[in-house]
Amino acid sequence: xxxxxxxxPTRIHFGKGAVSHLPELANYGKKVLLVYGGGSIKKNGxxxxxxxxxxxxxxxxxxxxxxxxxxxxxxxxxGVEICKSEGIDMLLAIxxxxxxxxxxxxxxxxxYEGDAxxxxxxxxKIREALPIFDILTLSATGTEMDPYAVISDLTKNxxxxxxxxxxxxxxxxxxxxxxxxxxxxxxxxxxxxxMSHTMENYFSMENADCQKFMAxxxxxxxxxxxxxxxxxxxxxxxxxxxxxxxxxxxxGIVGDGCSPAWCVHPMEHELSAFYDITHGEGLAxxxxxxxxxxxxxxxxxxxxxxxxxxxxxxxxxxxxxxxxGIDALKKFFFETMGIPANLRAVGITDDKNFDIMAQKxxxxxxxxxxxxxxxxxxxxxxxxx
Ligand code: NZQ
Ligand code: ZN
Numbered sequence: 001x002x003x004x005x006x007x008x009p010t011r012i013h014f015g016k017g018a019v020s021h022l023p024e025l026a027n028y029g030k031k032v033l034l035v036y037g038g039g040s041i042k043k044n045g046x047x048x049x050x051x052x053x054x055x056x057x058x059x060x061x062x063x064x065x066x067x068x069x070x071x072x073x074x075x076x077x078x079g080v081e082i083c084k085s086e087g088i089d090m091l092l093a094i095x096x097x098x099x100x101x102x103x104x105x106x107x108x109x110x111x112y113e114g115d116a117x118x119x120x121x122x123x124x125k126i127r128e129a130l131p132i133f134d135i136l137t138l139s140a141t142g143t144e145m146d147p148y149a150v151i152s153d154l155t156k157n158x159x160x161x162x163x164x165x166x167x168x169x170x171x172x173x174x175x176x177x178x179x180x181x182x183x184x185x186x187x188x189x190x191x192x193x194x195m196s197h198t199m200e201n202y203f204s205m206e207n208a209d210c211q212k213f214m215a216x217x218x219x220x221x222x223x224x225x226x227x228x229x230x231x232x233x234x235x236x237x238x239x240x241x242x243x244x245x246x247x248x249x250x251x252g253i254v255g256d257g258c259s260p261a262w263c264v265h266p267m268e269h270e271l272s273a274f275y276d277i278t279h280g281e282g283l284a285x286x287x288x289x290x291x292x293x294x295x296x297x298x299x300x301x302x303x304x305x306x307x308x309x310x311x312x313x314x315x316x317x318x319x320x321x322x323x324x325g326i327d328a329l330k331k332f333f334f335e336t337m338g339i340p341a342n343l344r345a346v347g348i349t350d351d352k353n354f355d356i357m358a359q360k361x362x363x364x365x366x367x368x369x370x371x372x373x374x375x376x377x378x379x380x381x382x383x384x385x
Contacts (some may be wrong), residue, residue: 013171069278073153121162136243179243205278311324
């Protein structure tokens with residue numbers, strides 16, 4: 001197990017009616033910047049519920065709407081501008097990962113003299129941030145209890161993750177009922193994303209039994225509940241289990257003590273940077289191709305455990321078991337969850353950018369548990385094509 005330091009200061013209010021805790025924001029100041037996306041929160045009633053409580057708490061609410069999936073730096077800049085001109089005290093993000101990530105960088109940008117893009121390119125420049133609160137509406141990214149944010153500048157085909165302790169949300173409201181309205185496509189993509197976070201950690205571990213067995217439990221939770229939520233969007237227990245599993249996949253509980261360098265995420269971020277695809281779909285497409293690429297004598301024991309402990313497979317032939325585990329994952333993503341099965345199916349119709357995308361992704365993958373070179377990544381893209 002690698003060394004680590006851990007502190008997760010987020011207060012989680014979980015369950016039906018958890019939004020009633022919103023007036024606690026009044027302890028942090030007067031002026032709130034409410035940030036949300038393309039309008040789903042107005043259709044499903046969360047906006048009205050939140051506004052009524054904010055009004056009751058006598059908070060002054062300013063709004064930034066229209067945060068895009070794969071949030072843009074241009075939107076972050078608009079938010080920073082409002083914070084600075086209005087003297088905003090805190091951020092309230094209502095939405096999925098994109099809205100919350102955007103709010104995190106706005107919160108840091110509000111305390112920074114220069115352009116917020118500097119904070120995306122260089123996390124060491126993030127020294128302080130306004131307090132961040134959120135109401136999560138989509139189970140996927142785990143941003144509700146982690147220090148990270150992923151922001152794009154699609155005019156330059158750039159999408160980068162950044163992070164700092166001051167960007168961990170102060171309080172997150174997790175009401176599984178608020179995810180009932182999530183579409184089948186986003187439910188499937190979200191399940192793939194949380195599984196990817198868990199698997200990135202799972203395949204970066206050495207002698208970390210505690211994290212390993214927790215990761216297996218999280219994966220089994222996701223594999224059990226993802227299909228139930230897909231079929232029955234209003235199934236409370238399925239939505240609740242997905243929500244809490246997603247939070248733990250990336251809050252450090254499972255990842256601390258593992259190699260910090262992930263592989264599939266840097267590769268997927270390039271797909272989104274160039275083609276603006278849905279994050280979870282890109283991960284689902286790349287993960288089996290990546291697994292087949294890194295399966296070796298060294299990693300075989302990990303894949304055997306994956307097949308046995310996650311998928312419940314049995315057999316005496318380790319190589320056959322390892323392949324069967326990867327096949328089970330493919331079947332789950334592409335048949336059970338209905339996720340597009342290759343890059344062509346998400347609109348990537350030629351390989352002209354594979355080289356440049358691989359070059360950029362390889363900056364992060366060189367230090368992974370199974371390191372990937374630019375050439376490895378091109379092969380993975382081709383296998384996923
Ligand atoms: O914009 P609105 O109208 O809210 O609609 C959204 C959006 O169209 C919709 N949606 C969200 N909640 C809903 C809902 N629709 C109906 N009912 C609800 N309750 O879903 C669509 C996708 O939303 P988005 O926020 O983009 O999805 P997600 O939560 O998957 O976030 C993806 C972003 O997070 C980043 C990704 O790269 C991507 O940019 N990630 C952030 C991480 C982090 N901060 O730790 C880690 C992840 O690995 C990931 O990279
Ligand atoms: Zn992810």
